[in-house]
Amino acid sequence: MRLVKFGGLFLVSACIWGCGSNSQSEATPSAEVVVAPPMEAVNTDPIFPNSIVSNSLSFIELTDASVTHCMVLTGRETREMPGGPTNNLFEDNVYIFEANYADGTTVEVWATARFSSESAAESEAGEIAMRLALLPTFMRETLNHVILHTGDSTAFAEDLAHFFVVYEENMAFRRSENDMEETLFHESVHATMDNMYRDGDPRWANAQQTDPGFITEFARDRVTEDLAESAIFAFTDKYFPGRLPEDVTNSINLIMPNRLDFLQSIFPEEATYFEDIRAAKGCTQSPQ
Ligand SMILES: [Zn+2]
Numbered sequence: 001m002r003l004v005k006f007g008g009l010f011l012v013s014a015c016i017w018g019c020g021s022n023s024q025s026e027a028t029p030s031a032e033v034v035v036a037p038p039m040e041a042v043n044t045d046p047i048f049p050n051s052i053v054s055n056s057l058s059f060i061e062l063t064d065a066s067v068t069h070c071m072v073l074t075g076r077e078t079r080e081m082p083g084g085p086t087n088n089l090f091e092d093n094v095y096i097f098e099a100n101y102a103d104g105t106t107v108e109v110w111a112t113a114r115f116s117s118e119s120a121a122e123s124e125a126g127e128i129a130m131r132l133a134l135l136p137t138f139m140r141e142t143l144n145h146v147i148l149h150t151g152d153s154t155a156f157a158e159d160l161a162h163f164f165v166v167y168e169e170n171m172a173f174r175r176s177e178n179d180m181e182e183t184l185f186h187e188s189v190h191a192t193m194d195n196m197y198r199d200g201d202p203r204w205a206n207a208q209q210t211d212p213g214f215i216t217e218f219a220r221d222r223v224t225e226d227l228a229e230s231a232i233f234a235f236t237d238k239y240f241p242g243r244l245p246e247d248v249t250n251s252i253n254l255i256m257p258n259r260l261d262f263l264q265s266i267f268p269e270e271a272t273y274f275e276d277i278r279a280a281k282g283c284t285q286s287p288q
Contacts, residue, residue, distance in 0.1 A: 044213030047251045051216050051229045052182045053174075057244065059236040060181040066133035067140075067274050069101040070283035071109075071126055073118070079110050081147055083156065083165040095121045099129035103137045104278035108145040115150060115168075124148060124168050127175065131184045136268055137275045142192035155183055157190030159199070164191045182232060189228040197266065198227040207258035215256050227263075230256055234263035239270070 081091040095111040115121035144162040152169035164187035174180040214220035219229035233252045
């Protein structure tokens with residue numbers, strides 16, 4: 001990664017000096033006054049409108065390493081379900097699915113009773129649970145639960161209570177676009193990292209102020225999105241070097257070098273990406 005970073009800088013430098021030198025030697029025979037071409041400014045503008053849906057980059061793939069898991073319906077309960085179609089925050093008979101992972105982490109998926117059937121709710125909850133298995137252990141350990149509604153709205157997260165909310169039709173569309181892994185990662189960053197780092201770590205604030213730009217327009221225009229927007233670039237660059245196109249890699253090194261260093265110091269080394277933190281709970285308990 002360092003080589004790419006410095007390679008990018010050298011390329012810029014070579015162009016600046018090379019272009020100026022060539023123009024000068026071409027103009028010399030006529031003895032005219034040489035006006036050096038304007039030096040091209042280094043472009044630190046955002047490279048995409050947003051990180052996930054505005055490009056075809058594959059940051060995370062379903063075939064990437066994941067921790068094994070199982071999921072079980074533990075019952076039907078009353079839960080606080082923000083983001084639903086009514087003003088009533090609480091909903092009865094919510095499907096409580098418990099996803100238990102081999103590293104000892106557990107994440108509940110609370111699916112609205114508006115699903116047409118238990119199997120429909122289970123199927124969609126399963127799509128979520130399998131993608132949460134791609135996250136590093138520390139994120140899954142911090143993530144409290146996922147709220148799953150029917151309908152089609154944009155996902156959102158609650159950083160203090162460590163949960164996020166998704167919608168069945170929106171998730172189906174994101175799957176069809178190969179964007180569901182990235183969407184769940186983005187919301188998981190909000191739910192597990194915003195509170196600790198975006199809102200409380202001077203290293204993030206310092207990196208943000210020191211870097212020359214924002215990686216996406218979304219991050220620039222809504223600064224609360226900056227950490228989640230930047231994190232997916234840092235994540236893929238750390239664990240899957242070469243997966244991002246070279247021009248994108250060069251841009252993130254140019255636009256957000258300090259954020260990149262900071263975020264990549266938070267994401268664990270590969271040896272502890274999946275880390276057994278307690279005995280796996282398994283899914284052998286009978287549904288209530
Ligand atoms: Zn966001």
